[in-house]
Amino acid sequence: MSQFPHIEYPIRIPYLLRVYFTEGAFDIGNPLFRDLACSRESGNRRKVLVYVDEAVNLATPDLGASVSRYFDHYGEELRLMGFETLKGGEALKNDASCLDRIYGDIERLKICRHSYVVGIGGGALLDVVGFAAATAHRGIRHFRFPTTTLGQADAGVGVKNGVNFNRKKNFVGAFAPPFAVINDFSFLDTLPDTHLRNGYIEAIKVALIRDASFFEWIEANTDALSNFERDTLRELIHRCADHHVAHIATSGDPFEMGSVRPLDFGHWAAHKLEQLSEFALSHGEAVAIGIAIDTLYSEEMGHLDSESSERILKLLKSLQFEVYSVHLEKRNGSRFPCVLEGLEEFREHLGGLLTITLLKRIGSRFEVHEMDTEVVLKAIDRLKELN
Ligand SMILES: NC(=O)c1ccc[n+]([C@@H]2O[C@H](COP(=O)([O-])OP(=O)(O)OC[C@H]3O[C@@H](n4cnc5c(N)ncnc54)[C@H](O)[C@@H]3O)[C@@H](O)[C@H]2O)c1
Ligand SMILES: [Zn+2]
The missing domain is CATH 3.40.50.1970 (Rossmann fold)
Known part of the structure; x- marks a missing residue:
């Protein structure tokens, strides 16, 4: 030009x-x-x-x-x-x-x-x-x-x-x-307990994509967090907020002009599930399920070892997050459940190129540009069995 x-x-x-x-x-x-x-x-x-x-x-x-x-x-x-x-x-x-x-x-x-x-x-x-x-x-x-x-x-x-x-x-x-x-x-x-707990999921999310030691800290503090002990809750908020602000300020893309959205790990399914549940599922509850799906997907695709995947699901469970919802089963006359439409909607929202964050280790992520539908369904089936 x-x-x-x-x-x-x-x-x-x-x-x-x-x-x-x-x-x-x-x-x-x-x-x-x-x-x-x-x-x-x-x-x-x-x-x-x-x-x-x-x-x-x-x-x-x-x-x-x-x-x-x-x-x-x-x-x-x-x-x-x-x-x-x-x-x-x-x-x-x-x-x-x-x-x-x-x-x-x-x-x-x-x-x-x-x-x-x-x-x-x-x-x-x-x-x-x-x-x-x-x-x-x-x-x-x-x-x-x-x-x-x-x-x-x-x-x-x-x-x-x-x-x-x-x-x-x-x-x-x-x-x-x-x-x-x-x-x-x-x-x-x-704040009611369910909403106090909801914030933990974004801390787990940011720990999974950025900071293994924060993940270990959350694991070590599960009891204190379950009891909403003030100092532990405050430390979680401070560390989680710091990660979010640091990412926005230093990632080079604060206004999300590109397609990489690591802070949206687990969110393609979560946003769709919120909608499918008529917003009966809160954002935090839906993100817990979305993270569980993308964790098992990462494992099924051979990126994440099964031991790490088990640790993640165990932490979600011990903080009393459900990792499955009947809304995952909703269908619109098609063989595929509606939640999969979340992928296409996420792509549209990003503006063209589908970019999904997956895990290669606890604390370390990478991006893919397509998701294998059969493997997503397998991950969902596994979560149903665990339920
Ligand atoms: N802008 C962003 O970057 C960003 C990032 C993540 C999530 N979100 C959005 O945030 C929303 C979820 O936020 P949320 O989890 O805070 O839920 P929320 O705003 O829906 O609040 C949860 C409930 O708690 C009530 N409430 C709030 N504070 C209270 C208090 N101190 N005492 C008693 N009741 C209280 C609210 O009225 C509401 O009924 C979603 O819409 C999500 O999409 C935005
Ligand atoms: Zn969120």
């Missing part, structure tokens, strides 16, 4: 992806949010619109009052423009009308590109609020306060936002790094 007259300048946009850890983020004595929001690089931003996950608001009845007190205390620097609740969970990502509602609030409350939008909630709420913020006025800075293990360890600390379309996961979305992420551990106090 260079033989044609043209104009070309590189555009470099430096991003800082930062995750802070704290407790009681809206206690008056905790200046973290104020310091970040009013920092020099914030350029005098003052107006703040807060969205909170309804379940978090119900479980922490004094949250609204604390946020209000916090903004009163720092009233010279920050203005709370709204404290809105949204019913969280996957249903929110399936409900296109929630975007209208947020855009409407942003318009009505005159939230501009020099304001902040804040999301407090599970990964689903953060995906929706982050997407609305990324697209209103072509981008308003947003803060994320993840309130689930999975959110603090993975979903809330990255650069992706999005909603589902026609029940297809994350079909509509944007890459928009948050201004900052604040992992406030005190939110986990009200």
Whole structure:
């Protein structure tokens, strides 16, 4: 193309992806949010619109009052423009009308590109609020306060936002790094056990593809993790978040222009299973099954030794993850179960070239560009027997 007259300048946009850890983020004595929001690089931003996950608001009845007190205390620097609740969970990502509602609030409350939008909630709420913020006025800075293990360890600390379309996961979305992420551990106090556990699966995932010693640490701490011991839970979140942020920042492809998605190990089946179960399976539960399938597939194809594969399945089981679901059996009149459509949908989502991450060892991965359907089915059959 260079033989044609043209104009070309590189555009470099430096991003800082930062995750802070704290407790009681809206206690008056905790200046973290104020310091970040009013920092020099914030350029005098003052107006703040807060969205909170309804379940978090119900479980922490004094949250609204604390946020209000916090903004009163720092009233010279920050203005709370709204404290809105949204019913969280996957249903929110399936409900296109929630975007209208947020855009409407942003318009009505005159939230501009020099304001902040804040999301407090599970990964689903953060995906929706982050997407609305990324697209209103072509981008308003947003803060994320993840309130689930999975959110603090993975979903809330990255650069992706999005909603589902026609029940297809994350079909509509944007890459928009948050201004900052604040992992406030005190939110986990009200999180039900199943959701506390769900976050472990993303830690196992990242350990499998990047860090054998982290996998061994999870194995060694199974009892503490099963009992949700605070220090162990916090260490898992910190290490898992660090891996995610480090991967995004150093992989050379933060906005996923290429097709390699190691952080999506086990996710091609998981996203399809979430949809096939009508979202009765949570993201974490579905990823556990997806990881089990791709682990056995790696073994069946001769890449991963059977001892490692057994260790992985044993860890999933001992952390009480199911590795099989009846939704794997759903068929649409074809000989093949619908879950296999997940491969094609994953390919479409990547943009052409199917790229699936597999394991060659615990802590070491590689990519393939095709999957042998019969071997996937065999892996699923083996999981059914183990069930
Ligand atoms: N953007 C990304 O990079 C990324 C990465 C991984 C996953 N995700 C997405 O994240 C979502 C899953 O997130 P999740 O596991 O946090 O689930 P979730 O957001 O569905 O939350 C789980 C449930 O817990 C409730 N809840 C949240 N915090 C609570 C608290 N502190 N106390 C009581 N109840 C609380 C929610 O209302 C919801 O009902 C999926 O949509 C997934 O696709 C996004
Ligand atoms: Zn995930």
